[in-house]
Amino acid sequence: MLIFNEMLDSIQSSAEAQKRFTSDVSHEIRSPLTSLRGSIEVTLRRKRTPEEYEEMLRSNLADTIRLSKIADNLLFLAKADNNILEFRKQWVDVRKLIENIVEGHKGRISQRGVSIDMDCRENLMLSGDIDLLEQAFLNILDNAVKYTSPGGKVTINAMEDISSISVTVSDKGPALPENEITHIFERFYRGSKAGGTKPGGTAWALR
Numbered sequence: 001m002l003i004f005n006e007m008l009d010s011i012q013s014s015a016e017a018q019k020r021f022t023s024d025v026s027h028e029i030r031s032p033l034t035s036l037r038g039s040i041e042v043t044l045r046r047k048r049t050p051e052e053y054e055e056m057l058r059s060n061l062a063d064t065i066r067l068s069k070i071a072d073n074l075l076f077l078a079k080a081d082n083n084i085l086e087f088r089k090q091w092v093d094v095r096k097l098i099e100n101i102v103e104g105h106k107g108r109i110s111q112r113g114v115s116i117d118m119d120c121r122e123n124l125m126l127s128g129d130i131d132l133l134e135q136a137f138l139n140i141l142d143n144a145v146k147y148t149s150p151g152g153k154v155t156i157n158a159m160e161d162i163s164s165i166s167v168t169v170s171d172k173g174p175a176l177p178e179n180e181i182t183h184i185f186e187r188f189y190r191g192s193k194a195g196g197t198k199p200g201g202t203a204w205a206l207r
Contacts, residue, residue, distance in 0.1 A: 028070050032063040039063075087129045094124040094158050094165060101138050102156075113150030120158035126165050140169045147173030 043056045079085045102109070102116050109116060126133070144154045148171045157168045176184065 025070075025074070029067065032066045032070075036060055036063045087132070089127050089129060092126050092128060092130050092133060094126050094167065095120040095122055097130070097134060098137060098156060098158065098167070101134060101141060105138070105141070109145055112145055112148070113152075114145050114148045115153045117153055117155045118157075120156065120167075121160065124158055124160055124165055137167065137169075144169050144171040144173070147171060149173070 039056055039059050043053070048056075076085075098118065098120060102118070141154070141156070148154055152172055154169065154171045157166075157170075159166055
């Protein structure tokens, strides 16, 4: 009976996760589509200047890029679920990889008024797929910058122990409630607003 109940709980949990995933994906897609439709409809109501058309096109391009990224992410998830991802492993200098990520997004980081403090050892070589590693580090860094108040600081540390390399990204943004920590690796999971009511620290480590 206990095994049967555990099986039912597992099925229910899986169904709820699937339902939440579908809802979140729909929301992610609906937002840029709504923005695109609204922008086009408003623009077509009357003749406009070339400058106004250019502004509209720039806005539409941003929404199109966002939709493209969502499609790429969904394709990646589908490949991962079906074990058809192609890994192109090579030796990667972790410090240089992180420096390139920070440099490539310094405009957005600066716009947020956030500073980056790096403490990464040199010659930390990691064997892995450079594109996937870059995406993973970028996602974590982007999240840290997003939830750091203007004037705040994000710290990146990279070190090596006997058997692994650890990269830690930490910030002083709002802490995630303890009851939500187990959900952080769920797809499209968004923490509740309650976590933003009191300051704290957050940190992630990839091994």
